[in-house]
Amino acid sequence: MRKSIFFVFVIFILIFSCKDEYPIPDNLDFKQEMRNFVQDLSEYSKNLNSGFFVIAQNGQELISIDGENTSSVNETYVSAIDGQGREDLLFGYNSDNEATPTSERDYILPFLNLGNDNGVTILVTDYCSDHVNMDFSYTTNNNYGFISFAADQRELNNIPNYPSAVYGVNSADIFDLSECKNFLYLINPELYSTKQAFIDAVKQTNYDLIIMDLFFNDGSQFSLSEIQQLQIKQNGGKRLVISYMSIGEAEDYRYYWQTEWKEGDPFWIEKENRNWEGNYIVRYWEQEWKKIIFGNDNSYLKKIVDAGFDGVYLDIIDGYEFFE
Numbered sequence: 001m002r003k004s005i006f007f008v009f010v011i012f013i014l015i016f017s018c019k020d021e022y023p024i025p026d027n028l029d030f031k032q033e034m035r036n037f038v039q040d041l042s043e044y045s046k047n048l049n050s051g052f053f054v055i056a057q058n059g060q061e062l063i064s065i066d067g068e069n070t071s072s073v074n075e076t077y078v079s080a081i082d083g084q085g086r087e088d089l090l091f092g093y094n095s096d097n098e099a100t101p102t103s104e105r106d107y108i109l110p111f112l113n114l115g116n117d118n119g120v121t122i123l124v125t126d127y128c129s130d131h132v133n134m135d136f137s138y139t140t141n142n143n144y145g146f147i148s149f150a151a152d153q154r155e156l157n158n159i160p161n162y163p164s165a166v167y168g169v170n171s172a173d174i175f176d177l178s179e180c181k182n183f184l185y186l187i188n189p190e191l192y193s194t195k196q197a198f199i200d201a202v203k204q205t206n207y208d209l210i211i212m213d214l215f216f217n218d219g220s221q222f223s224l225s226e227i228q229q230l231q232i233k234q235n236g237g238k239r240l241v242i243s244y245m246s247i248g249e250a251e252d253y254r255y256y257w258q259t260e261w262k263e264g265d266p267f268w269i270e271k272e273n274r275n276w277e278g279n280y281i282v283r284y285w286e287q288e289w290k291k292i293i294f295g296n297d298n299s300y301l302k303k304i305v306d307a308g309f310d311g312v313y314l315d316i317i318d319g320y321e322f323f324e
Helices: 002-019 029-047 075-080 102-117 131-144 195-205 224-230 288-293 300-306 316-324
Strands: 053-057 083-085 122-128 147-149 209-212 240-246 249-251 271-272 277-282 311-315
Touching: 002 075, 029 053, 029 075, 029 288, 029 300, 029 311, 053 240, 083 102, 102 122, 102 131, 122 131, 131 147, 195 224, 240 249, 240 300, 277 316, 288 300
Parallel strands: 053 083, 053 311, 083 122, 122 147, 209 240, 240 311
Antiparallel strands: 249 277, 271 277
């Protein structure tokens, strides 16, 4: 009996000592740590390709110096990004095809305007399928000075049939993010049986900008020659092709994932996102995670650059919210 009690006591001590082995510092500025992350990976990518574009999705608070929507711009951060993406500005915040509450829109909009006024291209993705709502999304965002995509599927797995002609369609060659009039957000190719079927479908569109994944359904990477095919619009104009990459969560279906990994092991994997199975919130400021994302030849970002993408679209920038 005494041995059993001792054994339980030892296990108790081991569990809590391991938990305390890597504590989160009390004074950590989670927003600034994310800014540092984005700034460092931006510098790395632009050293590899000076024309490479870095776009941050959500986490718009980082644009201002102290995270408030009435404050001045954070010049260091803004100089590191070329674009700022935002989901649900007008539709989809609470439910798809439902107008975003005015209070939420009015909170987000000043940040986007601040970025826009300081040379950051704003890309808005609204989730709506009603044609009236889609039209409103396109025209209103255009009036704001933003480019937008009305996604009729939250899964971002299709090319919408509406409008029949891409909003703001043009045959111009696109060399800079600021020149884009529209974009397609298609990061989930599950509806396409082969990589070539996906490529053929995208080639038949006239979007100025494509946001897609580095990998196809089977885990194979898109090659340089395949990306070059996608960089030409149906009408012959050149366009930009941008790769999605999550930096605030680890995904268990990515090449870097190791089978023995789980919540808390390695220590920088905080917990699974209960809304997205297989996605794990990470301590994004830790060097072990950063090395997976950028800085070496096996890093995620290096693979994206080598594949010929024009830029990267960074997701879970707002990962600081979990820790705050």
